[in-house]
Amino acid sequence: MKQFLILGAGTAGTMLVNRLVKKLDKKEWKITVVEKEENHYYQPGFLFVPLGIYKPTDTYKSSRKYIPSGVEFINSEVDNIDPETNKVTLIKDKEVLHYDYLVIATGSTIRPAETEGLLDGGWRRNIFDFYTLEGSIALGKFLETWKGGRLVVNVAEMPIKCPVAPLEFIFMADWFLTKKGIREKVELVYSTPLPGAFTKPKASAVLGNLLEKKNIKVEADFTISSVESSKNIIHSYDGREVPYDLLVSTPVNMGAPVIERSGIGDDLNFVPTDKFTLQSKNWQNIFVLGDATNIPASKAGAVAHFSVGVALENILAHIKGKEMPGKFDGHANCFIETGYHKASLIDFNYDVEPLPGTYPLPVLGPMRLLGESVLNHWGKLGFRYMYWEILMRGWGVPLPEKMSMVGKKLD
Amino acid sequence: MSDVLSSIKFDSEGYMEDASAWNEKVAEAIAIREGLKLTDRYWVVIKYCRDTFTKTGEAPTLRNITKNTDVQTKELYELFPGGPGKLAAKISGLKKPTGCI
Numbered sequence: 001m002k003q004f005l006i007l008g009a010g011t012a013g014t015m016l017v018n019r020l021v022k023k024l025d026k027k028e029w030k031i032t033v034v035e036k037e038e039n040h041y042y043q044p045g046f047l048f049v050p051l052g053i054y055k056p057t058d059t060y061k062s063s064r065k066y067i068p069s070g071v072e073f074i075n076s077e078v079d080n081i082d083p084e085t086n087k088v089t090l091i092k093d094k095e096v097l098h099y100d101y102l103v104i105a106t107g108s109t110i111r112p113a114e115t116e117g118l119l120d121g122g123w124r125r126n127i128f129d130f131y132t133l134e135g136s137i138a139l140g141k142f143l144e145t146w147k148g149g150r151l152v153v154n155v156a157e158m159p160i161k162c163p164v165a166p167l168e169f170i171f172m173a174d175w176f177l178t179k180k181g182i183r184e185k186v187e188l189v190y191s192t193p194l195p196g197a198f199t200k201p202k203a204s205a206v207l208g209n210l211l212e213k214k215n216i217k218v219e220a221d222f223t224i225s226s227v228e229s230s231k232n233i234i235h236s237y238d239g240r241e242v243p244y245d246l247l248v249s250t251p252v253n254m255g256a257p258v259i260e261r262s263g264i265g266d267d268l269n270f271v272p273t274d275k276f277t278l279q280s281k282n283w284q285n286i287f288v289l290g291d292a293t294n295i296p297a298s299k300a301g302a303v304a305h306f307s308v309g310v311a312l313e314n315i316l317a318h319i320k321g322k323e324m325p326g327k328f329d330g331h332a333n334c335f336i337e338t339g340y341h342k343a344s345l346i347d348f349n350y351d352v353e354p355l356p357g358t359y360p361l362p363v364l365g366p367m368r369l370l371g372e373s374v375l376n377h378w379g380k381l382g383f384r385y386m387y388w389e390i391l392m393r394g395w396g397v398p399l400p401e402k403m404s405m406v407g408k409k410l411d
Numbered sequence: 412m413s414d415v416l417s418s419i420k421f422d423s424e425g426y427m428e429d430a431s432a433w434n435e436k437v438a439e440a441i442a443i444r445e446g447l448k449l450t451d452r453y454w455v456v457i458k459y460c461r462d463t464f465t466k467t468g469e470a471p472t473l474r475n476i477t478k479n480t481d482v483q484t485k486e487l488y489e490l491f492p493g494g495p496g497k498l499a500a501k502i503s504g505l506k507k508p509t510g511c512i
Contacts, residue, residue: 157472157473157474158472158508158510163510163511163512164511164512167512192510193473193496194508194509194510195494195497195507195508195509198510198512199507199508199509199510199512200509200510200511200512203512207512221493221494221496221497223473223484223488225484225485237484237485237487237488238488238492238493266475267472267474267475267478267479268472268474296468296469298511332511336512346511346512348511354511354512
């Protein structure tokens, strides 16, 4: 029997195994999935927890539930990957697994310890993240009794998972605090290491006015150097100081510790990956999916979704010794919540920036691109059902994998 | 505009359209336009940016630069006031660092 090993049963790993199991000959291949978490988290839901739109229990289900029958599931962290001998060692029982083909889908997580002072006194007291369920719940509890002050959203460093989430949070906070009746007692500040909240010309032109409209101050080119939690100030490398009463932090994002332990990642533990084929740059029998890669696409479920078909096609061709046909275009799309039951929708790839126009979604659509609409908001909320019942089951979705120019306006 | 830059195409914000048209003379001329005179310390950063771009097709992040050269973040900000990511990319003939929107 040949062994196909998948590390990680998050968005990318789960989608892949559900589609792979239908394609590989069961008499020839054994498929094993290793996942460290008991639960599979619907990570886009974390954004809605602090604002009371989702309950914590809305954001996870059992990891095993989405692993198809006939596939071995091991609940363990991975200790080491050795691509030279095709072996993976698990933490649990120090078990050693051999593989013929390996898929690394070990994701990325926040690393607050990378920023000086971020974990000191204020962490989970008046400093929170919304990239973990615990962080989202703690932030929600804080907001319940908050009387107002200076709310600073900070992005520590790019790349981050779901790059628009910090902006969505501040847009939704404006709405949430207005509803709560304390908006006039709150100053909203968005601090980012990028040259602005919007950096692409078309998105800036269409959405740029939202910041002014919602009275959100932007602190651009702000690379955080440290947090002084005794004084409630964040410092930047160029000597700026931004005071806060509530700091909502997006800490540095890094790939899984096992990538570092195994010495197969870059400076941020992301695995060097061919951006078109999704094959490892160093080993032919290794493919990398989702947030674990270093490809210059957004770290987002949509990218995992649009790339998984390409990767599967390439894996199957490679197994047969054929040329790999799949070429990923960097396609991503996502809803951007803007508050007041509205959202924007963006659709883009490696080469085409988000453009205005319409997105020809079957049944529900067409949806409005870049501009805000109520339908987009319901699309975002309805997506949770689609995630669990369609995407994670490995069923087809009537969305083209490659980005299409249909409906998009260039001028 | 200096002679060195007269044949180079720039976008509306002064970033080079074609990274392959870059050379050291071009870097010096862009730096002058930005009010900077390139010293050895600048060249450590610029060479690293160019090497990374040649290898990966992307500009390095600030973390890449500080991990793989002896130039640390504070010095980067002193060398490139107002934003090392943007200025180092501009002088190295690379695209402006952007987010997805």
